[in-house]
Amino acid sequence: MSHCLNTLACLVLGFAAALPMGCTSVPDADASIFEIRAASIDPMDGWTRSDSVIGGTRVWISPDIVVDASGVLIAEPVLDDLGRNAVLIDLNDAATNAMEAFTTGWLSRPIAVFVDGRIATTPILQGPLSRKFIIAGEKMTEEQAEDLAKRLRESD
Numbered sequence: 092m093s094h095c096l097n098t099l100a101c102l103v104l105g106f107a108a109a110l111p112m113g114c115t116s117v118p119d120a121d122a123s124i125f126e127i128r129a130a131s132i133d134p135m136d137g138w139t140r141s142d143s144v145i146g147g148t149r150v151w152i153s154p155d156i157v158v159d160a161s162g163v164l165i166a167e168p169v170l171d172d173l174g175r176n177a178v179l180i181d182l183n184d185a186a187t188n189a190m191e192a193f194t195t196g197w198l199s200r201p202i203a204v205f206v207d208g209r210i211a212t213t214p215i216l217q218g219p220l221s222r223k224f225i226i227a228g229e230k231m232t233e234e235q236a237e238d239l240a241k242r243l244r245e246s247d
Contacts, residue, residue: 143210
């Protein structure tokens, strides 16, 4: 894949704390490889207060999963427009519909991206996400991108 992914939405993840710093670590067998959930800086009934912080305020996480690894059709390691290691995610039809419906109605609010059962990041949603998007991180290594893509492909 080339750097020409600028037409795809990009989730920039803080992978330093979220992914193992190499391929020797084995993720928790019960942990979800990948999930996206709604998040909020305002307390919400039934949501869980997390350790993530946005603007000095703790983030609340929805119990409802919008998309998880089961909705991933294709996962490939790539380089993003800035030359950073990333993973291209291509969702199946059901996950695409769920992602479009959720992100269209959740603009300018945070989402929680989980990797291996831990919050990797809580970015503010800048635009709707659809079938294809990339997840990237300033500190993501090539090996981490390859490992995450491989585990997502094998998650069926």
